Amino acid sequence: MFDTHCHLNFKMLLPNIDDIIQRAKDAGVTRIVVPGTNVKTSRNAVEIAEQHEYVYATVGIHPHHVFQVQNSDIKTQNYNSNLKSEIQKIEALVKNPKVVAVGEIGLDRHYYQNTRHVNYQVTEEFIELQKEFLREQIELAKKYDKSLILHNREAKADTLSVLSKKWDPKLAGRSVFHCCEPDEELLIFAKEHNMYIGVDGDITYRKDKQEFIKKIPLNMLVLETDAPFLHPEPLRSQPRNIRGPNEPKNLKRIAEFIAKTTNIPLDQLIEATTTNAKSLFAII
Helix, strand or coil: CEECCECCCCCCCHHHHHHHHHHHHHCCCCEEEEECCCHHHHHHHHHHHHHCCCEEEEECCCHHHHHHHHHHCCCCCCHHHHHHHHHHHHHHHHCCCCEEEEEEEEEECCCCCCCCCCCCCCCHHHHHHHHHHHHHHHHHHHHCCCEEEEEEECCHHHHHHHHHHHCCHHHCCCEEECCCCCCHHHHHHHHHCCCEEEECHHHHCCHHHHHHHHHCCHHHEEECCCECCCCCCCHHHCCHHHHCCCCHHHHHHHHHHHHHHHCCCHHHHHHHHHHHHHHHCCCC
8 A cells, every 4th residue: 555645754753753664564555655844844754765765755835834934024024035945945855866746735724723833824915925835836846847745725716726827737647636625626627637636534534525535536546644643533533642643554444444435345446546656656
């Protein structure tokens, strides 16, 4: 199996990374992609990938963390220079051969209750800055022939507008809607542009996603844990001190649930999604 989205670079997993990777292998998860969400976690992702043979990195600025750029220059509104500085740091990392994609990037209108960013607000000015980061990072993927991991949360119209304008044929077959919202327009866009749909542990408890996955062709599907988040059931219902953080070993639970929901034999599902993931990230 191939976990196409697992944050081994986050502090909940990083201290036990060797054990986590071994438990994943024991569970049949043989390849893992570690996405960056800012410069620091992107660097961590690259370091992890360099130390483990079948672990790969992606680098990028998550839209939620664009707020840090905006907030740091709130008095002068000198966003452009800070944007260029952050993009240059990501560009320096994207050249590494273990980096398979630019991501996790995108747009996000969600109001986060728990965030390290002080005075977090979702304003139109903030969304415009997110769009600038998204456009610049799409250009990096095109320039260096990397794949795209796209985050969209409550920002479908904005996301599709930017993607439509910045799309390039070389991104076809090399892009994924990570933890895709169960939305017909997103699925139609993905079909028309030969994109993949990422499915996570929340499918085990969200009825809307359980119905949505029945509409996704198998050749468009890739599996994700989004560890350390989005535990699949029944782990999600356990007390936090018992379940611990989500891990890539739990990908098997997600695969089993999808197989049962879609009436696709488990072996066929695993084989297809693994093949899809390798194609997505151009991995032999």
